[in-house]
Amino acid sequence: GAVVSQHPSRVICKSGTSVKIECRSLDFQATTMFWYRQFPKKSLMLMATSNEGSKATYEQGVEKDKFLINHASLTLSTLTVTSAHPEDSSFYICSARRPQEDTGELFFGEGSRLTVL
Amino acid sequence: GQNIDQPTEMTATEGAIVQINCTYQTSGFNGLFWYQQHAGEAPTFLSYNVLDGLEEKGRFSSFLSRSKGYSYLLLKELQMKDSASYLCAFMDSNYQLIWGAGTKLIIKP
Numbered sequence: 001g002a003v004v005s006q007h008p009s010r011v012i013c014k015s016g017t018s019v020k021i022e023c024r025s026l027d028f029q030a031t032t033m034f035w036y037r038q039f040p041k042k043s044l045m046l047m048a049t050s051n052e053g054s055k056a057t058y059e060q061g062v063e064k065d066k067f068l069i070n071h072a073s074l075t076l077s078t079l080t081v082t083s084a085h086p087e088d089s090s091f092y093i094c095s096a097r098r099p100q101e102d103t104g105e106l107f108f109g110e111g112s113r114l115t116v117l
Numbered sequence: 118g119q120n121i122d123q124p125t126e127m128t129a130t131e132g133a134i135v136q137i138n139c140t141y142q143t144s145g146f147n148g149l150f151w152y153q154q155h156a157g158e159a160p161t162f163l164s165y166n167v168l169d170g171l172e173e174k175g176r177f178s179s180f181l182s183r184s185k186g187y188s189y190l191l192l193k194e195l196q197m198k199d200s201a202s203y204l205c206a207f208m209d210s211n212y213q214l215i216w217g218a219g220t221k222l223i224i225k226p
Contacts, residue, residue: 006159043204043218044160093159106150106214108159 003027004096006109013084014117021079021112023094029074030096034106035067038091050077084116119143123205123217129195130225137190137203137220145210151179151190152204154219160204163190192222200224 005024013019023033031052036044048069049057056069066088068080081088091113095106121141129135141149148167152160166172166181166188178191190203202219209215 041221043216046214046216091157105162105165108161111157111159113157 003098004030004094004107004109006094006112008112009110010113010115012115012117015085016083018080018082019084019114021081021092021094021114023077023079023096023109025075025096025107028096028098030077031074031099033071033077033094033096035069035077035079036093036095038093038111044093047079052077081114084114086116089114089116119209119215121205121207121215121217123203123220125218126221126223128223128225129192131195131197133195134191134193135195135222137192137205137222139188139190139205139217141186141188141205141207141215141217143186143207143209143215146183147208147210147212149179149181149188149205149207150214151177151188152206153201154204155201163203195224197224197226 003026005026007022011019033050035047037047038044046059047062050069050071052071052074058064071077091111093111094109097106123139148165150165151163153163154160164179166179169181169183171178171180176193181188202221204219206214206216
């Protein structure tokens, strides 16, 4: 079964509104979660690394005031797209790694498809 | 610098074998991953290689040569459901994943 769950899977919103996406690790505590964005037919682009209890680390070119990340507990990280615009329409995916696991396997959430009208 | 490269698209026939290559350049290396991604879905883990050689897992095998900066994913007995994008990624010295652009595999009957 899924070990990382993401919600909602699809969201449509009006331009100017904010949208929150949740990412939960279901059977382990994730001190670190990763948020990706994926454009059609493109690879995953790391947006930020979410750290429990501290500020997220954003990749170059990603606006931290635009994409607010909160990692308030060891099983939950949220990404809020503020004042969304049509160009923010994309597939957003979170992932987490089991702590102390040698394979380094990343478990991905189901993804959230955001459409901004 | 760092870079990673894989073919954009490949086509194969149901029941056949296909090999998807991935080449990379990096000064620090902590393993290479292959993920499968169906359209509109999140990626799913296929394999992880950190040592040279071939790792076999059912119909899928993954190979790594660290000295050549080269990996391949081998898919046998292809099924229509194998039509997907296949992403390779290496983990650098900072344990960051550097992703390839993905190879779209089209399976024909």
